[in-house]
Each structure stands twice: as structure tokens, then as C-alpha cells.
Amino acid sequence: MNILIVGVGLIGGSFTLSLKKEKSLRFGGFDKNQAAMLKAEELGIIDEVFDSIDDAINWSDVIILAIPVKGIKMILPTILDQLNPNQLIVDFGSTKKSICDAVTGHRNRSQFIAAHPIAGTEHSGPEAALSGLFKGKNLILCDTEKSDAELLRSFEDLAVKAGFYLTKMSASEHDRHLAYISHLSHVTSYVLSQTVLDKEKNGEVILDLAGSGFESTVRLAKSSPSMWSTIFIENKEMVLKGIEAYKEELGKLENMIKSESESDIFDYLEEGRRIRKILK
Amino acid sequence: MNILIVGVGLIGGSFTLSLKKEKSLRFGGFDKNQAAMLKAEELGIIDEVFDSIDDAINWSDVIILAIPVKGIKMILPTILDQLNPNQLIVDFGSTKKSICDAVTGHRNRSQFIAAHPIAGTEHSGPEAALSGLFKGKNLILCDTEKSDAELLRSFEDLAVKAGFYLTKMSASEHDRHLAYISHLSHVTSYVLSQTVLDKEKNGEVILDLAGSGFESTVRLAKSSPSMWSTIFIENKEMVLKGIEAYKEELGKLENMIKSESESDIFDYLEEGRRIRKILK
Numbered sequence: 001m002n003i004l005i006v007g008v009g010l011i012g013g014s015f016t017l018s019l020k021k022e023k024s025l026r027f028g029g030f031d032k033n034q035a036a037m038l039k040a041e042e043l044g045i046i047d048e049v050f051d052s053i054d055d056a057i058n059w060s061d062v063i064i065l066a067i068p069v070k071g072i073k074m075i076l077p078t079i080l081d082q083l084n085p086n087q088l089i090v091d092f093g094s095t096k097k098s099i100c101d102a103v104t105g106h107r108n109r110s111q112f113i114a115a116h117p118i119a120g121t122e123h124s125g126p127e128a129a130l131s132g133l134f135k136g137k138n139l140i141l142c143d144t145e146k147s148d149a150e151l152l153r154s155f156e157d158l159a160v161k162a163g164f165y166l167t168k169m170s171a172s173e174h175d176r177h178l179a180y181i182s183h184l185s186h187v188t189s190y191v192l193s194q195t196v197l198d199k200e201k202n203g204e205v206i207l208d209l210a211g212s213g214f215e216s217t218v219r220l221a222k223s224s225p226s227m228w229s230t231i232f233i234e235n236k237e238m239v240l241k242g243i244e245a246y247k248e249e250l251g252k253l254e255n256m257i258k259s260e261s262e263s264d265i266f267d268y269l270e271e272g273r274r275i276r277k278i279l280k
Numbered sequence: 281m282n283i284l285i286v287g288v289g290l291i292g293g294s295f296t297l298s299l300k301k302e303k304s305l306r307f308g309g310f311d312k313n314q315a316a317m318l319k320a321e322e323l324g325i326i327d328e329v330f331d332s333i334d335d336a337i338n339w340s341d342v343i344i345l346a347i348p349v350k351g352i353k354m355i356l357p358t359i360l361d362q363l364n365p366n367q368l369i370v371d372f373g374s375t376k377k378s379i380c381d382a383v384t385g386h387r388n389r390s391q392f393i394a395a396h397p398i399a400g401t402e403h404s405g406p407e408a409a410l411s412g413l414f415k416g417k418n419l420i421l422c423d424t425e426k427s428d429a430e431l432l433r434s435f436e437d438l439a440v441k442a443g444f445y446l447t448k449m450s451a452s453e454h455d456r457h458l459a460y461i462s463h464l465s466h467v468t469s470y471v472l473s474q475t476v477l478d479k480e481k482n483g484e485v486i487l488d489l490a491g492s493g494f495e496s497t498v499r500l501a502k503s504s505p506s507m508w509s510t511i512f513i514e515n516k517e518m519v520l521k522g523i524e525a526y527k528e529e530l531g532k533l534e535n536m537i538k539s540e541s542e543s544d545i546f547d548y549l550e551e552g553r554r555i556r557k558i559l560k
Contacts, residue, residue: 118488118489118490118491119491119492120491120492120493121492122493122556137491138488138489140489167488177480177485177489178489180475180476180479180480181476181480181485181486181489181490181494182489182490182491182493182494184472184475184476185472185493185494185497185498186493187530187533188468188471188472188497188530189497189552190533190548190549190552190553191468191526191529191530191533191552192464192465192468192526193552193553193554193555194529194548194551194552195460195464195522195525195526195529196460196461196464196555197551197552197554197555198525198529199460199522199525200457200460200461203557203558205457205461206461206555206558206559207558207559208398208418208447209398209418209420209457209458209461209462210398210461210462210559211398211399211400211417211462212399212400212401213400213402213462213465213466213499213500213503214461214462214465214559215559216496216497216499216500217465217468217469217496217497217499217500218465218555218559219493219496219497220493220496220497221549221552221553221555221556222553222555222556223493223549223553225545225546225549225550225553226546228545228549229542229543229545229546229549230542232537232545233537233540233542233545236537236538236540239537240534240537240538242475242479243530243534243537245475245478245479246471246472246475246530247527247530249471249474249475249478250467250468250471250523250526250527253467253470253471254520254523257512257513257516257519257520257523258516258520260513260516262509262510262513263509265505265508265509265512265513266505266506266509268470268474269470269501269503269505269508269509270505271474271477272469272470272471272473272474272477272501273470273473273501273502273503273505274473274477275473275476275477275486275498275501275502276402276501276502277483278483278486278487279486279487279490279495279498
């Protein structure tokens with residue numbers, strides 16, 4: 001089986017590395033960034049490098065789009081147009097609704113699967129790819145009733161072999177949950193980083209005074225700006241709702257601090273601390 | 281040398297464990313929480329347990345207050361009253377100005393050192409103490425010109441043996457820097473946790489959808505509510521300034537998302553991402 005990775009970075013690269021033990025699979029790569037693609041080949045992430053997207057598609061049984069959402073929306077309909085009936089295309093984009101909307105009613109819609117791997121690090125590029133990145137991690141499959149049952153089953157097999165467990169939900173549900181659980185974390189990290197950098201011009205001071213707590217809280221601000229600027233816009237409506245809810249909560253705590261109501265603050269923090277029962 | 285730890289939790293306990301190799305030192309413990317103190321003795325964190333604070337003080341050469349700021353402010357002046365000229369008292373509180381203010385002009389002020397170890401985990405209690413917690417970490421000493429030079433030097437020796445490197449600044453400077461670099465991270469983590477818990481009533485969904493990013497960003501929301509409710513109030517003025525600055529930054533990003541100005545968002549995230557050059 002020939003698997004084409006479009007976008008051989010952290011996610012695409014980790015997907016092939018996770019499946020390297022499967023001897024029946026061959027991995028091809030296509031990437032606008034020529035250097036990244038050659039690096040991926042050098043690192044053994046892909047077996048074949050393609051210069052033309054058309055050649056790449058002709059060669060493949062399964063096409064994985066592991067690029068930012070905007071790029072996916074741009075090329076997905078065109079690639080779907082030219083598939084033969086046995087080919088499958090899967091996207092690994094971080095938002096799902098606008099992508100699914102872009103191919104609603106497409107005559108080859110059933111050959112497409114919308115997926116989102118809940119895994120990653122703050123690093124990017126093929127050098128950041130890890131063979132164990134998806135072990136025990138969740139792969140969300142969206143609107144699966146619109147995908148061909150057989151193609152879906154064969155892709156599910158592949159995903160499980162890569163280490164994932166699978167969850168299914170609608171694209172809208174996905175985007176709503178992710179806005180709160182993932183996108184909002186990125187917003188707050190970037191904003192915290194910006195606030196501190198603005199007030200503390202001296203990096204030395206930050207380094208000296210930052211406990212591991214600060215480091216952990218701003219870790220996501222190291223993420224890829226091109227990826228996240230797209231996500232914030234693609235999931236604009238839900239992200240803005242998340243920011244609104246966050247601002248309201250921040251205002252509550254702010255008022256408690258203003259009025260020095262220690263027991264209210266204590267209760268508020270105790271409430272927030274329930275998260276430790278959920279995250280191990 | 282007899283070292284008394286008042287409050288044998290994460291920080292107090294880690295301090296004695298870091299110095300266990302120094303055979304000339306003996307460690308005593310006093311804690312309102314009898315169970316924690318006995319646990320600390322059982323874990324080998326302290327050699328002697330005291331039931332009376334007066335007995336404990338009479339026994340000691342160096343007294344370390346490793347309790348929340350409010351408690352420190354309450355007992356520090358009284359303990360200073362009863363010290364003989366060779367005894368030293370040090371506090372490890374997380375804010376410094378209100379503590380220093382509480383002993384301004386005290387006749388034994390020179391026998392007090394205001395210190396803040398920039399280290400910790402989200403856990404608390406003697407079970408959480410670690411012998412390596414302070415290795416390569418910063419101990420901030422505040423307003424040191426008000427402490428006796430000889431007592432200061434001998435405490436600095438001890439701190440370096442425990443693994444710390446030392447930084448000196450005024451108590452006000454300390455509180456201003458920490459508001460941005462540490463206290464604000466705690467505010468944003470607790471608020472994020474609260475926002476998500478409020479919108480996602482189903483813990484299972486959070487667990488399934490939370491990548492390591494969310495986990496990292498809300499880690500500090502697992503911290504001790506009693507410690508942090510005190511800190512937020514003790515450093516109220518600076519913490520509120522921090523929240524104000526943060527809200528302003530959040531508003532900027534929110535507006536960029538509203539108007540879908542992708543290149544502005546990109547630039548904003550790229551700016552925030554500079555933090556990666558500072559934190560390794």
C-alpha cells in the first residue's frame with residue numbers, strides 16, 4: 001500500500017515513523033518546502049520524494065494531508081476531483097467544520113475522511129517527528145457516516161497500527177470542544193508570553209525568576225504561528241466564544257482579588273483545581 | 281548547627297533533604313499539622329519533632345519559615361522579639377514586601393533574612409519534598425543590606441550547599457517581577473481550568489481531547505489554593521496590574537481574530553513566540 005504524506009512535518013512525519021514496522025507500506029512525500037522534504041527522506045521518514053503533486057497522487061493508495069487547515073481547504077476539492085474509486089484521502093487538520101463544508105456534496109465525498117490527531121509538541125518540521133508520538137493518543141474521526149464504510153475500516157486499521165485509539169463525533173462538535181480544550185490554551189499562552197515580554201524587557205530576569213510553572217504555562221507560545229493564526233480564524237466563532245467565557249471568569253477572580261475576599265478566592269481556586277482529578 | 285523548619289511541606293522538606301549530606305547539621309520540625317510533622321519525621325526529613333514553638337526556637341540556630349505568607353507575617357515579629365543575638369530567622373514566603381514591612385524598624389531586624397526559593401512543583405506536603413528540588417535554582421534574597429553581614433554570609437553558605445544560586449534585589453522589585461512572571465501564570469491557569477470545567481461538564485471528553493498542551497497550560501491550577509489565595513491578596517496591587525496588562529493583550533488578539541486579520545495574528549504570535557529564545 002502506498003501512502004502519500006502531503007506536508008512532511010511533525011505530524012505527517014510522525015505518522016510514517018509510527019508505521020515503519022509495517023513492511024507492506026511504502027511512504028511517499030510531497031511538500032512545497034523542498035528542503036523539508038529532502039530532510040524527511042534523509043531521516044528515513046519517507047521512501048520516495050515527489051516533485052509533482054499529480055505524480056504523487058497517481059502513485060498513492062492513501063493520501064494524508066498534514067498541512068495547515070487553509071492549505072487543506074484549498075487543495076482537498078481539487079484532489080478529490082481526480083481520484084480513482086479506490087483511492088482515499090484523509091486530512092489531519094486541527095479544525096474540522098470548514099474543511100468538511102468545503103467538500104459537502106462533492107461527488108467523491110465518500111473517499112474522504114476528516115481526522116484530527118490529538119497529539120503534538122511545540123516543535124515543528126520533520127526533525128521534530130517522533131515514532132511514538134501517537135501511542136495511546138486519540139484520533140478523532142468526524143462525520144464518518146459520509147465516508148465509504150470499507151475505506152473507513154481500512155484507514156481505521158492503519159490508525160490503530162500507528163498507535164491511536166479512535167473517537168467519532170460530528171465536525172461541529174469537534175470544533176466546539178477543541179475551541180475550549182485546545183485553542184483557548186494556545187490563546188492564553190501566547191497572550192501570557194506577550195504580556196511578560198512586554199513588561200520584562202530583560203530576558204535574563206525572566207530566566208532567573210521563571211520557575212518551571214511559568215515555563216509550563218507559556219510552553220504553547222512556542223507553537224507555530226502560521227498554524228495557529230489559521231486555526232484561530234478557521235474556528236473563529238467558537239474561539240471567540242471561548243475568549244468571551246475566559247474573560248468573564250478572569251473578571252470574577254479579578255474582582256475577588258480587588259475586594260480581598262480571601263475565602264471566595266480560595267473557593268474559586270479550589271473549583272479550578274478539580275482539573276487534577278481529570279488529568280491524572 | 282540546629283536548623284528549625286517551621287512548616288515541613290514541599291519547600292521546607294526539600295530544604296532539609298538538600299542538606300542531609302552535611303553531617304554537622306541537625307534538623308528540627310514544627311508544624312501546626314501534627315500528621316504532616318510525623319510524616320516528615322518518618323520520611324527522614326527532620327530529626328526532631330517539637331510540640332511547642334518556644335522549645336523549638338530555643339533549640340535552634342537558624343529558623344526557616346516555610347509557611348504561607350499570611351502565617352509568616354503573623355509569627356515573624358513575635359519570634360524576632362525572643363531571639364538571642366546569634367540566632368537567625370529566614371522566611372521562604374512567595375511575596376516579600378509585606379513581610380519586610382511587618383518587621384521594619386524591629387530592634388532585631390538584622391537577624392532576619394527575606395528569601396524566596398524559585399522552585400516548586402504543583403504538589404504539596406512532606407511527601408512531595410525532593411532532595412534535588414533546589415539544584416541550580418534561584419534563591420532571591422531581598423533587602424539584604426538590612427541583615428547582619430555575618431549571619432547573611434553564613435546563610436548564603438547554607439543555601440549554596442542546598443544547591444541554590446543567589447540573586448539579590450529589593451522586596452518591591454521582587455514583588456513586581458514575580459507578579460508578572462509567576463503570579464500571573466497561576467491566575468491564567470486557574471481561570472483556564474475554570475472556564476473549561478464550566479463548559480465541559482463531562483470529564484471524559486476533556487481527557488480524550490486534551491493534548492499535552494492543555495495539560496501543560498493548566499498544570500498550575502493544581503497548586504495549593506490556600507497558598508495562592510494568600511499570595512494574590514498579599515501582592516494584590518502588582519497582581520491586579522498584571523491582570524490589567526494581560527486583559528489588554530487578550531483584547532488585542534481578540535480583535536485581530538474578530539477582524540480575521542491573519543497577518544496581524546501571525547505577527548502577534550510570532551512576537552509571543554520570542555519566549556522560546558529565553559526559556560531554552
